[in-house]
Amino acid sequence: MPPMKRVVVTGLGFITSIGNSREQVLRSLKECRTGVELFPEFAGSDVPVKLAGTVKGFGFPTAMFEDWTYPAECALSREQLRPMTPNALYAYCAMQQAIHEAQLTPDLVANPRTGLVCASGGSMWMAYENFHTMTTRGVSRCQPMAIVNGIPGSLYINLVSCFRLKGGSLGCSSACSSSAHALGLAVDSIRLGRQDTVFVVGAEDCNKFSILPFASIRALSVQTDPEKSPCAFDVKRDGFVGTGGACVLVVEEMEHARRRGANLCAEVLGWGQASDGFNVIAPDPNGDGLARAMKEALQDADLQPDAVDYINAHATATPAGDISECRAIRQVFAGGRVPFISSTKSLTGHGLSLAGAMEAAFCCLALQERFTPVSAHITELDPECKGLPIVTRPIADAPRIALSNSSGFGGSNVCLAFRRWEHGE
Secondary structure (H helix, E strand, C coil): CCCCCCEEEEEEEEEECCECCHHHHHHHHHHCCCCEEECHHHCCCCCCCCEEECCCCCECCCCCHHHCECCCCCCCCHHHHCCCCHHHHHHHHHHHHHHHHHCCCHHHHCCCCEEEEEECCCCHHHHHHHHHHHHHHCHHHCCCCHHHHCCCCHHHHHHHHHHCCCCCEEEECECECHHHHHHHHHHHHHHCCCCCEEEEEEEECCCHHHHHHHHHHCCECCCCCCCCCCCCCECCCCCECEECEEEEEEEEEHHHHHHCCCCCCEEEEEEEEEECCCCCCCCCCCCHHHHHHHHHHHHHHCCCHHHCCEEECCCCCCHHHHHHHHHHHHHHCCCCCCCEEECCHHHHCECHHHHHHHHHHHHHHHHHHCCCCCCCCCCCECCCCCCCCECCCCCCCCCCEEEEEEEECCCEEEEEEEEECCCCC
16 A cells, blocks of 8 residues: 555635734744634623623624625635625635645636535534524515525535535534534545645534524523633633634645645644534543544654644633543643643634634744743633643744644534644655
8 A cells, every 4th residue: 555645735715803814823833822802792791791802803793694704815706695694704714825835726626636624513603693584574575595505515515516616515513513524525635635735624604503502501601701711721711712714725646735835834743633522512521532643643643742842722621621631632642742732712812613723823823933822811720720831821832743622512623733834844
């Protein structure tokens, strides 16, 4: 059997609470700038949650696309915008950035050897608006694109059409592991020679319909100060802060990228996945499922644990989740050097299906730009987290190998392994 093809990242695109470009996101990560703020949609006295990682520069006052506002550089035609959801619009803008950074020509984008793997929970807001119209005003008053923008598949449906993609396309749905799974599937597709290039996209709406349902299971922080919450690993943490937006990674077969002179920012060394087999919502308290996913990623990447320099933890700031992940990390690195650990969700908020892609992109930035992201808002570590090298302030460290963890409802765990790409390789 011939050796598996190597996979590299050649482009990144960002629409996030901490910035809508590579430069803005990099500055926010290095300077610990939060994207969380008081969210007007949560202003009512009957809403216990007040904070969100808001996406700046976009406005969705109604479900009518004619009323939406977005950055001028994300130019779309009426035909393109009509079937979109907010998360699809975010993704379109992020994908434009990723294509530009990867220096992909139109013939390489619209190519049978270029595919797409997406992850999104869909737009609950658009689905609600469409169903409300249908049941209160009649089927004939429901807008023609209701079926397109009311399903989770709306994301890849819109992107395939807008960018005239010809390769394989699909959507992933594994809750908060979704876009991490998307990246893993893209890597396998390239390794097997089925595609040369794959766009990996995670995107979510940012509104009360996408965030507030988590309040019923007490998963959301009820803090009102964005300088204090979310605070993963801290003894006072009380839940996550929701966010939306989009991130796009261009992953590519290494030789294909080198032949066309692309800028290689990181290599995807491998990935692993495992299930808890424990509970519909709660994580395995011992972190066994995530530990197996991490070990599988290390094996797939042909890495020893002591080769890892940094872990971008899933760490949402829920009491049970953070402890479970700390226990998983202790299992994997027992008896050896434990890598630096941080939760970038402490700055961005938790992006749900978007989280895996967003944090994978943050790992690529950290490796290429040689810095270690900070876990913000920590004043007192939970006793379960003490002894682990959790980064609470900027440090002079340039990671070479990084892991990115993701966990979702049902105990779905994914770990992705990355390596810094050295110039001259």
